[in-house]
Amino acid sequence: xxxxxxxxxxxxxxxxxxxxxxCEQHMGHRAMYWYKQKAKKPxxxxxxxxxxxxxxNESVPSRFSPECPNSSLLNLHLHALQPEDSALYLCASSQxxxxxxxxxxxxxTVV
Amino acid sequence: xxxVEQNSGPLSVPEGAIASLNCTYSDRVSQSFFWYRQYSGxxxxxxxxxxxxxxxxxxxxxxxxxKASQYVSLLIRDSQPSDSATxxxxxxxxxxxxxxxxxxxxTVIP
Numbered sequence: 700x701x702x703x704x705x706x707x708x709x710x711x712x713x714x715x716x717x718x719x720x721x722c723e724q725h726m727g728h729r730a731m732y733w734y735k736q737k738a739k740k741p742x743x744x745x746x747x748x749x750x751x752x753x754x755x756n757e758s759v760p761s762r763f764s765p766e767c768p769n770s771s772l773l774n775l776h777l778h779a780l781q782p783e784d785s786a787l788y789l790c791a792s793s794q795x796x797x798x799x800x801x802x803x804x805x806x807x808t809v810v
Numbered sequence: 811x812x813x814v815e816q817n818s819g820p821l822s823v824p825e826g827a828i829a830s831l832n833c834t835y836s837d838r839v840s841q842s843f844f845w846y847r848q849y850s851g852x853x854x855x856x857x858x859x860x861x862x863x864x865x866x867x868x869x870x871x872x873x874x875x876x877k878a879s880q881y882v883s884l885l886i887r888d889s890q891p892s893d894s895a896t897x898x899x900x901x902x903x904x905x906x907x908x909x910x911x912x913x914x915x916x917t918v919i920p
Contacts, residue, residue: 741910
């Protein structure tokens, strides 16, 4: 299994809603990542988990809350988002210096 | 200086031509180098990785790395309309953090 699976593929949420994005990989990778990508921009790192511990938080607002329940799963909890948070949210995993494998992403629209 | 700088294009080439994409990087990201292809609305897909000086070929793709000049490039031979996409250069640090360039949008004209 060489895939990173993200759900849902599309999500529309109101500014008062609480929702979660999910990510799963079964490649035995010990590092997992959340990226945010706006149109015509490169992916922007949000969070890094290494061996299930949060190692990097790139000054992301607290309305985004990551969680790593185990080495295969990564969640991103969303609460009180703003319309400018609408973007493609990408999960990735890696093992060593071999580059990242990305999931297909969740297209998030905040209304 | 940003970790990875990419000539942002856009780049248009006729079908069958060679497309050349270029990227420079800083001292902070000198471990491993990658080229990702991203179709509109899709996630990045790893197409080439290169770790040592020289050329690496995979089908129609050739990655070139010059560590002395801190330069990495991607050549696409016999370009096809299906190669039309945004190409992201990326470099990985010793801590395994991946930094992306701004991307180059390539259009192959039939």
